Amino acid sequence: MFVGGFVGYPALSERAQQLLKALIERYIQSGEPVGSRTLSRDSRLDLSPATIRNVMSDLEDLGFVKAPHTSAGRIPTVQGYRCFIDCLVTVKPLESREVLDLQRQFHKDASPLELLERASSTLSGITKMAGLVTLPRPERNSLKHVEFLPLTENRILVILVMNDSEIQNRVIHTDRPFSRDELQRLANYFNQHYSGMSLSAVKGALVRDMEETRRHADQIMTTACEIAAKALDSEAEADMVVAGQTNLMTYLEMADLDRLRQLFEAFNEKRHLISLFDQVMRAQGVQIFVGEESGYQVLGDCSVVSAPYSVDGQVVGVLGVIGPTRMEYQRVIPIVDVTARLLTAALNQD
Amino acid sequence: MFVGGFVGYPALSERAQQLLKALIERYIQSGEPVGSRTLSRDSRLDLSPATIRNVMSDLEDLGFVKAPHTSAGRIPTVQGYRCFIDCLVTVKPLESREVLDLQRQFHKDASPLELLERASSTLSGITKMAGLVTLPRPERNSLKHVEFLPLTENRILVILVMNDSEIQNRVIHTDRPFSRDELQRLANYFNQHYSGMSLSAVKGALVRDMEETRRHADQIMTTACEIAAKALDSEAEADMVVAGQTNLMTYLEMADLDRLRQLFEAFNEKRHLISLFDQVMRAQGVQIFVGEESGYQVLGDCSVVSAPYSVDGQVVGVLGVIGPTRMEYQRVIPIVDVTARLLTAALNQD
DNA sequence: GTTAGCACTCCACTAACGGGAGTGCCAGCC
DNA sequence: GGCTGGCACTCCCGTTAGTGGAGTGCTAAC
Numbered sequence: 001m002f003v004g005g006f007v008g009y010p011a012l013s014e015r016a017q018q019l020l021k022a023l024i025e026r027y028i029q030s031g032e033p034v035g036s037r038t039l040s041r042d043s044r045l046d047l048s049p050a051t052i053r054n055v056m057s058d059l060e061d062l063g064f065v066k067a068p069h070t071s072a073g074r075i076p077t078v079q080g081y082r083c084f085i086d087c088l089v090t091v092k093p094l095e096s097r098e099v100l101d102l103q104r105q106f107h108k109d110a111s112p113l114e115l116l117e118r119a120s121s122t123l124s125g126i127t128k129m130a131g132l133v134t135l136p137r138p139e140r141n142s143l144k145h146v147e148f149l150p151l152t153e154n155r156i157l158v159i160l161v162m163n164d165s166e167i168q169n170r171v172i173h174t175d176r177p178f179s180r181d182e183l184q185r186l187a188n189y190f191n192q193h194y195s196g197m198s199l200s201a202v203k204g205a206l207v208r209d210m211e212e213t214r215r216h217a218d219q220i221m222t223t224a225c226e227i228a229a230k231a232l233d234s235e236a237e238a239d240m241v242v243a244g245q246t247n248l249m250t251y252l253e254m255a256d257l258d259r260l261r262q263l264f265e266a267f268n269e270k271r272h273l274i275s276l277f278d279q280v281m282r283a284q285g286v287q288i289f290v291g292e293e294s295g296y297q298v299l300g301d302c303s304v305v306s307a308p309y310s311v312d313g314q315v316v317g318v319l320g321v322i323g324p325t326r327m328e329y330q331r332v333i334p335i336v337d338v339t340a341r342l343l344t345a346a347l348n349q350d
Numbered sequence: 351m352f353v354g355g356f357v358g359y360p361a362l363s364e365r366a367q368q369l370l371k372a373l374i375e376r377y378i379q380s381g382e383p384v385g386s387r388t389l390s391r392d393s394r395l396d397l398s399p400a401t402i403r404n405v406m407s408d409l410e411d412l413g414f415v416k417a418p419h420t421s422a423g424r425i426p427t428v429q430g431y432r433c434f435i436d437c438l439v440t441v442k443p444l445e446s447r448e449v450l451d452l453q454r455q456f457h458k459d460a461s462p463l464e465l466l467e468r469a470s471s472t473l474s475g476i477t478k479m480a481g482l483v484t485l486p487r488p489e490r491n492s493l494k495h496v497e498f499l500p501l502t503e504n505r506i507l508v509i510l511v512m513n514d515s516e517i518q519n520r521v522i523h524t525d526r527p528f529s530r531d532e533l534q535r536l537a538n539y540f541n542q543h544y545s546g547m548s549l550s551a552v553k554g555a556l557v558r559d560m561e562e563t564r565r566h567a568d569q570i571m572t573t574a575c576e577i578a579a580k581a582l583d584s585e586a587e588a589d590m591v592v593a594g595q596t597n598l599m600t601y602l603e604m605a606d607l608d609r610l611r612q613l614f615e616a617f618n619e620k621r622h623l624i625s626l627f628d629q630v631m632r633a634q635g636v637q638i639f640v641g642e643e644s645g646y647q648v649l650g651d652c653s654v655v656s657a658p659y660s661v662d663g664q665v666v667g668v669l670g671v672i673g674p675t676r677m678e679y680q681r682v683i684p685i686v687d688v689t690a691r692l693l694t695a696a697l698n699q700d
Numbered sequence: 701g702t703t704a705g706c707a708c709t710c711c712a713c714t715a716a717c718g719g720g721a722g723t724g725c726c727a728g729c730c
Numbered sequence: 731g732g733c734t735g736g737c738a739c740t741c742c743c744g745t746t747a748g749t750g751g752a753g754t755g756c757t758a759a760c
Contacts, residue, residue: 035722048734053723071722071741111521149497149511157517159509161499167507169517171461246618249611261599264614268596385753398703403754421710421753 033073124244129323136316148183158231307340383423456696474594479673486666489550498533508581657690
């Protein structure tokens, strides 16, 4: 009667599982505490309300559900959702029509950044929640080409062209002026030796090589390395694209203005959300945080459904949605999953 | 007894003006309808509540105030605020200490973009409302230097260096591949002829010159112009920096979630707000929109206090704050004014 | 023109009430 | 032992009624 594969949770009978599932599905749909009568009708188990009450009482003791007050139905706890997501939910795969709709969002000839923005707004659009996509860390990008341009006396514009056609500008200050030709030579040297490596690899190589070249008294090499090192030093802060935050305002469980405010501040601040998403980069496939599980109190009544996307077989970023804990996981999970795959595909073509 | 300089409004007696002023100041401070008794105490006029009731009744007939219901005090109408702002408010100039505090925000060696962001967040910080700063339209910027870099076969990276060290990248597609040397020559030609002009002037000149050079069959010139024209064609959409939107959530007059949502969508969409601010560019000094005066229904219970800022003596952008109509104009007006001046100063130094 | 007084209105708050939904427990049934 | 029907009990929520306060408009008197 007791079921395996239910690791980490207090053992639940088959019946209790089914009831928990039915309860959560019902609650997700209605948003109101679910009572025994309702459940008796809903679940296919053909049990009387009284029996169900007994089971529910057990579920409450185990911490899967709770009653807002004595004479109300039960609502899921965080642990309840967790269990539901891990073991009980039956994700319904997207219809091929829906996949096509999604696919259409990712134009062939869009720039990488456009693709990410598209992914974010698409996620928010079809889920009616907030969509998020982290930008790839430039450190992971590989460097295709470098250009040094003199701006004024002691200021040089360094242009980094990444292999996925992303371009970054940095302005650096130098001790002495450089002529256009000189800079051209330096850039040539640099491109010969370092292009094709990832930014972080370049950083590493520079540290080693600068010692080396200095020993050989190779002035060009040393100077080129110094300039490049300066440019790469300016840490590029991580960033993310957010879309459809305002959707969250429509969920009444967040009617608390103060809480809503904190949430929106988190969207603006980004830092915390990014470090949350960084955790996901290490995982594979869809990952879900329910409520405070994320470690951020701001996400009180929210869940995060996320999945990493990759370029050249390597995970470079994460996308996902943020919505009320009471979201339709069975629908959102495949959407996030498929979007991540489609984004990965779009980024890797050509 | 009747006062001049009160153009465009139904004539108001000195006393009525003073009462209107007192009423609005009181309402701004308390947020609650103001009754005759309160006003009798507040205003220095030493009038009995009954007398004040008569005046208030007149003010209501003239559309300056209204009563939410029969037995409540009066609150200002949009027209009332307008009159208050145009004729009645006594702005109290900032203390020199406050100016210094503000001044400290604008570091000497910050980039233009950083300055704008600083201005926005400073405005939001001291007013506890939302701060906005429009970015200068690139068209107004003058072009310092152009660089063409080959990316792949038919893609060229065009780098535009503006005179205030702002850098813009554009990737364009061409019919045939160009070699690095060839591009260098084209850029040289272009820089000789066009650098120093404003972007919009360059655009204008290109149209004329392309005809001209074509007639001379000057291949280099024509090609250079064609490439540049392509790059400049990609319209740069106007943009703005917003800070502290979430501050607005604390004003209870916006407790209506749906309205709040529309407002935040406007912040994200930006387009509308920018076109509102565009109007301000043509005006001089602080300009204020009360409620729907702005022409945007979203700004229902909001006012906009704004002022243009300039570079090289020419207005290039606008900054301001958005907050509840019930804001402390006498404080906000000088803050916006001074911030605009300080930003202008910071952008023009060096 | 100004004021005091008065009747009237409307809101906001509180208390009381009843219906509804749901629970827990118990006794009886299979 | 597990399931069920019945019943008393609890709590919420919406409605109603009542009350006090704040403010107005009007009128008559100064």
